[in-house]
Amino acid sequence: MFDPVVVKMLALGFLESLYMTLISSVLAYVIGLPLGIILVVTDNGGIKPAPGLNRVLGSIINLLRSVPFLILLITVIPITRAIVGTSIGPTATIVPLVIGASPFIARLVETSLKEVDKGVIEAAQSMGASNFEIIYKVMLPEARPSLILGAAFSVTTILGYSALTGFVGGGGLGDIAIRYGYYRYQTDIMLITVVLLVIIVQVFQEIGMRIAKLSDKRK
Amino acid sequence: MRTGTSLIQIRGLSKVFQSSSGDVHVLEDINLDIKQGEIFGIIGMSGAGKSTLVRCLNFLEKPTQGTVFFDNQDLSALSLKELYKIRQSMGMIFQQFNLLMQRNVLRNVCFPLEIAGIKKKEAEERAYELLKLVGLSDKAHAYPSQLSGGQKQRVAIARALANNPKVILCDEATSALDPATTQGVLALLKDINNRLGITIVIITHEMSVVEEVCQRVAIIDNKRIAEVGYVKDIFTKPTTDAARRLVFPEGKRVEHFTGNRCCRIVFDGSSSFEPVIANMVLEFRQTVNIIFADTKNIDGKAFGQIVIQLPEDKLMGEKMMAYLRNRGLTVEEVHDFV
Ligand SMILES: Nc1ncnc2c1ncn2[C@@H]1O[C@H](COP(=O)(O)OP(=O)(O)OP(=O)(O)O)[C@@H](O)[C@H]1O
Ligand SMILES: [Mg+2]
DSSP states (O other): OOOHHHHHHHHHHHHHHHHHHHHHHHHHHHHHHHHHHHHHHTSTTSSSOOHHHHHHHHHHHHHHHHSOHHHHHHHTHHHHHHHHSOSSSHHHHHHHHHHHHHHHHHHHHHHHHHTSOHHHHHHHHHTTOOHHHIIIIIIHHHTHHHHHHHHHHHHHHHHHHHHHGGGGTOOHHHHHIIIIIIISOOHHHHHHHHHHHHHHHHHHHHHHHHHHHHHOTTO | OOOOSEEEEEEEEEEEEEETTEEEEEEEEEEEEEETTOEEEEEOOTTSSHHHHHHHHTTSSOOSEEEEEETTEEGGGSOHHHHHHHHTTEEEEETTOOOOTTSOHHHHHHHHHHHTTOOHHHHHHHHHHHHHHTTOGGGTTSOGGGSOHHHHHHHHHHHHHTTOOSEEEEESTTTTSOHHHHHHHHHHHHHHHHHHOOEEEEEESOHHHHHHHOSEEEEEETTEEEEEEEHHHHHHSOOSHHHHHHHSOTTOOGGGGSSSOEEEEEEEEEEEOOOHHHHHHHHHTOOOEEEEEEEEEETTEEEEEEEEEOOSOHHHHHHHHHHHHHTTOEEEEEOSOO
């Protein structure tokens, strides 16, 4: 089983998984972070309450979150084709991953930002800080450790989703596991992919926790 | 201290909060003038609306009715941008300090300067200066979590001073601190008022804080200002029930004093700190019952009050009160109420 072809395939799968996960995470944050900020800011006790917008956005996010990822994966195939031109392979997989991850990232960001002490925000307001300054000078930096932990959690969750996309030819380690383990009963190869996935999860989680801890000045 | 012209004028201010269970009227028709350079106290029981009132002073809370003039500008007439700008000349400190936990002390003090658009280098120089003023130069690179409560409040004071404010608003600034630390923070505020001439508004529920630093005080009770005046006058001759409740010790029920002839002795700092009651007892060879005592020695002067029960003998009681008055103390007989 350690013939060069298999090793090469595993290495490629590993890199594809990393590629999908990281690019998807970045894009999902590009969407989820602002949404999370909007959720907190427009909340009733937020710095710019907007109950209507808050409710609509919250509902859309809940709706997306309640769709099981496998179903989402299949439903968005037409969208993926429209954007990427194909629905198979790692690049195409980024589309459902981003759509699936953005809503829960929005909620994670919301939770982190809500932990920021109201008093500190009030203090900033008393100094004449604008809402924009409060977001990027107070809320985001004060929530940094919690945001970093959330990011580690997001990346590992997205990696898990990416493995699932193997069912629709998404590429990466999940694809290999399903092709060899599920369809050809080559359990050894499947095991190796699982071990590799576990290692990636562990590494990201550990890195996230270390950085969060180092960056937290609250002790 | 240059006092005289009004820095803050509160005019017909009311505040109503809308809640699910209906409107909550918190403040009604508040009118106050806070003068340039004074230390002004606002005192009231918990829930009286003190925090709401102080938050109206910088429009963190918009009054439902009425307005606030700050430095002759009607705050309700300002645009949001102008309001941000004017808030830079109003420092504020809080009970819970409200420092940025992820910024060190230096960068906390730099924060309002950043907001005001001051260049980093200049801001840091100013921050070091301020830390020196509050006696925390050595803590510039510490994080708030590494400081004691008193130190945190000093950082908050330095931060509030950063943009050379005309006023510092203090909302229960010493309520989370122990008595000794409270003294230190109050002394610092007094010093800032003295040296920099900055007007200070102190919100508190503790009469001792007002006694110690304020020149004038407003008593807020049942949504309104019950009494305004010089601390000395209100402390020695409270004219409203609200004032009496605050001046008199908490927990001492009014009934305790009824039936017997009691007298309340006020130490307003004009007499020296001597064992006056003990001396009186020695002089008259007659014991008195001390019902309540809360005095302290500030710079060798006595502050606070003692309530004693006078002897049954009416003449003796009169003599004792005369004796105390001769020592420069304010003495009042308290019968039915308080
Ligand atoms: N946003 C709000 N919505 C509804 N009611 C409020 C709001 N803020 C304050 N209140 C009510 O207004 C009243 C006064 O509150 P405030 O915080 O001003 O009192 P306080 O005098 O500062 O009390 P404390 O000494 O406990 O700090 C309270 O009864 C409170 O429940
Ligand atoms: Mg309060």
